[in-house]
Amino acid sequence: MLKNSKAFSGFSANDIPRAKEFYAGTLGLTVSEDHGILTLRLAGGNNVIVYPKPNHVPATFTILNFAVDDVDQAVDKLKKRGVRFEQYNQPDLKTDEKGIMRGNGPTIAWFKDPAGNILSVIEKSEAP
Numbered sequence: 001m002l003k004n005s006k007a008f009s010g011f012s013a014n015d016i017p018r019a020k021e022f023y024a025g026t027l028g029l030t031v032s033e034d035h036g037i038l039t040l041r042l043a044g045g046n047n048v049i050v051y052p053k054p055n056h057v058p059a060t061f062t063i064l065n066f067a068v069d070d071v072d073q074a075v076d077k078l079k080k081r082g083v084r085f086e087q088y089n090q091p092d093l094k095t096d097e098k099g100i101m102r103g104n105g106p107t108i109a110w111f112k113d114p115a116g117n118i119l120s121v122i123e124k125s126e127a128p
Helices: 016-026 071-080
Strands: 009-013 030-034 037-041 047-052 062-068 108-112 118-123
Touching (some): 009 016, 009 062, 016 030, 016 037, 016 047, 062 071, 071 108, 071 118
Parallel strands (some): 009 047, 062 118
Antiparallel strands (some): 030 037, 037 047
16 A cells, blocks of 8 residues: 555654754755754655654664764764764673774664764665
């Protein structure tokens, strides 16, 4: 029934102007806004919406993954733009001093948007 429907994903944020600045200014994405809802225009023609939610609670899982050629390089560039990478030290999830997990699945680094939602940069060659 929905096989030919162009689906898209969305998530909430508690401060749309701040989210817009982060996604457009910090991450460099093409972002449009209509009626207080952001549309993130991603590579390959994919779109994701960010909608306002006053009682927003950040997702506890990764909501958006950015496939990159080199995670180390992406982390370095994003850090220069003020992005802070998450540090994990759990039995099955450990990151190095840069915030990158290596050798236990795909090379990946997690960071949060201003609303606390979890995003990642993940090595293209290892991404699904």
